[in-house]
Every structure is written in C-alpha cells, then in structure tokens.
Amino acid sequence: MKIVRSRYLPPLRRHVAINLFGVFFVHPNVHVNERLINHERIHTAQMRELGYLPFYLIYLIEWFIRLVMKGNAYLSISFEREAYRHENDFDYLSRRKHYAWVKYLKKKNKKKRERHKKSKNNNG
Numbered sequence: 001m002k003i004v005r006s007r008y009l010p011p012l013r014r015h016v017a018i019n020l021f022g023v024f025f026v027h028p029n030v031h032v033n034e035r036l037i038n039h040e041r042i043h044t045a046q047m048r049e050l051g052y053l054p055f056y057l058i059y060l061i062e063w064f065i066r067l068v069m070k071g072n073a074y075l076s077i078s079f080e081r082e083a084y085r086h087e088n089d090f091d092y093l094s095r096r097k098h099y100a101w102v103k104y105l106k107k108k109n110k111k112k113r114e115r116h117k118k119s120k121n122n123n124g
C-alpha cells in the first residue's frame with residue numbers, strides 16, 4: 001500500500017487518513033500503525049471488488065442516508081463498520097469473503113444479540 005504524507009488530504013482535520021483509489025493519504029504528524037494500515041487495506045479490498053467509482057458513490061449515498069438516522073453517520077457506513085470491526089485482525093483479508101461489507105448494511109439489534117448470547121450460555 002502506497003502511503004503519501006499530505007497536509008491537504010484528508011481535507012478535514014478531524015480525519016487523520018483517507019484512502020483514494022488504493023493510495024493512503026495521511027497527515028504529516030499522524031503515526032501510521034499496523035491497525036491503521038489494515039483498516040485501509042480492508043477499504044482497498046472493498047474498492048477493488050466493487051470498482052472504485054461505485055465504491056465512492058455507495059459510500060456517499062450511504063453516508064447521506066445515515067445522516068438522518070440515529071447514531072454517528074460515518075461510523076455507521078457499512079464499509080467503515082467492516083473495516084473497524086476487523087482492523088485488529090491481521091489475517092482477516094486472507095479469509096474475507098467478497099462483498100463482506102454487505103452484511104453491515106443492516107444495523108444489528110444489540111438487545112437481540114445479547115438476548116441470544118444469554119440464552120446460548122443458559123443452554124450450556
């Protein structure tokens with residue numbers, strides 16, 4: 001993954017890095033660690049399977065939709081949810097299935113998941 005240090009990309013200060021067409025732009029003072037690189041590699045995999053332009057189009061559309069929904073719009077985008085969920089799993093990309101981000105389109109019901117976990121534990 002090509003890493004470019006830039007004062008201008010990403011344009012917003014609150015974001016430390018941006019992946020544009022597989023090139024990773026990061027502000028000069030940001031520490032680039034393996035977790036961050038893995039996060040961006042997951043985005044590159046998403047881009048490659050969709051085609052770059054459809055990726056950015058879907059990303060923007062989903063972000064606009066999530067703006068009117070409950071919670072943080074950026075963190076709720078399916079591409080981000082997959083990347084954040086697996087950024088500490090350094091083998092993830094070797095076993096990742098194509099279009100794995102699709103399952104993150106649907107918001108998981110936290111209460112339902114906890115209930116399921118409890119009933120599983122109760123059953124042994």
Ligand SMILES: [Zn+2]
Nearest residue numbers: 039043080083
């Ligand atoms: Zn991301």
